[in-house]
Amino acid sequence: MKILVTGGAGFIGINLIERLVKEGHNVHSLDNYDTGVKENHLPSVEYFTGDIKEIDTIHQDYNLIYHLAAQSRVQPSFDNPSKTFEVNVAGTEAVCKFAHNIGAKVIYAGSSSKHHNPATSPYAMYKYLGEGVCKLYKESFNLNVEICRFYNVYGPAEPLDEKNGNVIGIWRSKIKKGKEIQVVGDGEQKRDFTHVIDIVDGLYRVGISEIEHHDAWELGTGVNYSIKDLSKMFQYKFGCLVKYIADQPGNYRATLCENEDAMELLGWRPQDRLLYYINNLDNYED
Numbered sequence: 001m002k003i004l005v006t007g008g009a010g011f012i013g014i015n016l017i018e019r020l021v022k023e024g025h026n027v028h029s030l031d032n033y034d035t036g037v038k039e040n041h042l043p044s045v046e047y048f049t050g051d052i053k054e055i056d057t058i059h060q061d062y063n064l065i066y067h068l069a070a071q072s073r074v075q076p077s078f079d080n081p082s083k084t085f086e087v088n089v090a091g092t093e094a095v096c097k098f099a100h101n102i103g104a105k106v107i108y109a110g111s112s113s114k115h116h117n118p119a120t121s122p123y124a125m126y127k128y129l130g131e132g133v134c135k136l137y138k139e140s141f142n143l144n145v146e147i148c149r150f151y152n153v154y155g156p157a158e159p160l161d162e163k164n165g166n167v168i169g170i171w172r173s174k175i176k177k178g179k180e181i182q183v184v185g186d187g188e189q190k191r192d193f194t195h196v197i198d199i200v201d202g203l204y205r206v207g208i209s210e211i212e213h214h215d216a217w218e219l220g221t222g223v224n225y226s227i228k229d230l231s232k233m234f235q236y237k238f239g240c241l242v243k244y245i246a247d248q249p250g251n252y253r254a255t256l257c258e259n260e261d262a263m264e265l266l267g268w269r270p271q272d273r274l275l276y277y278i279n280n281l282d283n284y285e286d
Contacts, residue, residue, distance in 0.1 A: 002026045003207075004062045004104075006052055006095060007069035008045070009036025012109070012150075014157045015196045016066060017045055019204055028062070030055060031069065035164050040157060052091035055098045062104045064207055067095045070109065070127070074250040076163055077123035088126035089133065096137040096145065107207055108134045110149040110216055112192070112255045121250030131216070146206050146213060151220030151257045154277065155196030167227065168193070172281060175238050185247035187228030190254040192220040195277065198270035205266040213261065220257025223272045233278045 003020055007013045008029025014037070020027045021044055028046045041047055048058055052069045070088050071077060077084040092108065099106045110131050113124035137143035152166060159165040160173035171181045202219040231242045262268040 001063040002028075002061070003064045003066065004028045004030060004058070004060070005066045005068060006030045006055070006091075007036070007067075007109075008047070009033060009038060009040065010068060010072075011158050012153060012196060012199060013066075013068045014040045015155065016068070016200050016203055017042060019200045021045065023204070028058075028060065030058065035159060037157070052087060053094045055094050056101075058098075061102050062099075064105045064107070065095060065099050066107045066109075066203060066207065067092065068109045069095075070130075071123065073164055073166075074113075074121045074123045075248060077121055077126070078249060081122035081126075084122045084126050088123075089129045092130040092133045096133055096141075096143055099145070100137060100141050100143050104144075105207070106134070106143065106145040107203060108145060108147045110147045112149050112151045112218075112220065112257065113252070115255070116252045120252060124250065144212075147216035148203060148206055149216050149218050149220075149257075150199060151192040151194045151218075151255055153194055153196050153199050154274075158196070167191075167230065168278075171231075171234055175234065175240055175281075180241040180243045181231060181234055183227055183231050183242060183244045185227075185244075185251060187231065187244065188226050188253075189251060190224040190226050190256070191230075192222070192224045192255045192257045193230075193274045194220045194257070194270060195273040198268075198273075202262055202266070202268050202270070205262075205268055209266055211265055217262050217266075218257045218259050219262060219268075219270070220255070220259055221270045221272050222257050222259050224254060224256045225274065230274075233275060237278055237281070 009031040111127040118125040118128035158169040
């Protein structure tokens with residue numbers, strides 16, 4: 001298939017493109033390189049640089065579009081909610097319109113924040129509205145679009161900076177610099193941490209499947225850990241100091257994926273790789 005990946009130079013995009021190329025597909029990428037990394041380009045992939053809202057300037061036909069491009073963190077969305085809206089909502093509408101015009105299937109990267117009050121952060125609200133845009137195009141314009149909701153993705157090529165990284169990436173960076181790791185709030189909030197290799201496998205299976213989900217494919221392990229437990233894993237491995245700091249807006253209490261549909265209908269088999277990953281962080285490049 002001829003496939004376009006938006007956000008193809010980002011964390012999940014890099015890993016997805018590697019899988020698609022291995023499976024023999026003709027892959028293109030669109031990224032504005034706000035957070036994307038050109039050093040991870042693959043020679044067989046064609047890379048376009050541009051804003052997601054200008055996707056229609058790519059004069060190509062595709063069978064499938066993976067729409068991963070997004071402002072994907074909670075805290076930065078408070079700093080610039082307008083930009084978050086433009087990327088996560090207006091950008092998604094542009095992708096759906098483009099796909100409708102060329103007859104392509106769309107896989108939309110949703111968020112587990114859908115299961116919480118979306119008004120807790122601009123990020124949560126605009127990912128929620130992004131799903132609404134997809135469902136609008138599916139119901140009103142007969143677009144073939146599937147939604148995949150992610151749960152706290154980690155793994156190789158993850159961002160390590162505090163602005164764009166998740167807790168594991170940020171702590172990796174702190175450890176490398178010999179600094180303490182910080183737990184936000186009381187540490188009792190729980191997260192379903194999902195390795196990017198499992199996310200990629202789920203995305204690939206949804207992409208090649210002809211099954212239409214009535215709502216969304218939930219891609220998570222079905223196991224959650226408290227942030228306090230996560231800090232203990234890091235302490236045991238690295239002997240680091242832990243500091244508790246004030247809670248932050250939008251920091252909901254728990255995520256736990258109910259992934260039965262993906263497992264039963266797609267044959268998807270995620271694994272709880274968290275402890276193994278932390279214990280082998282010395283083997284990963286930054």
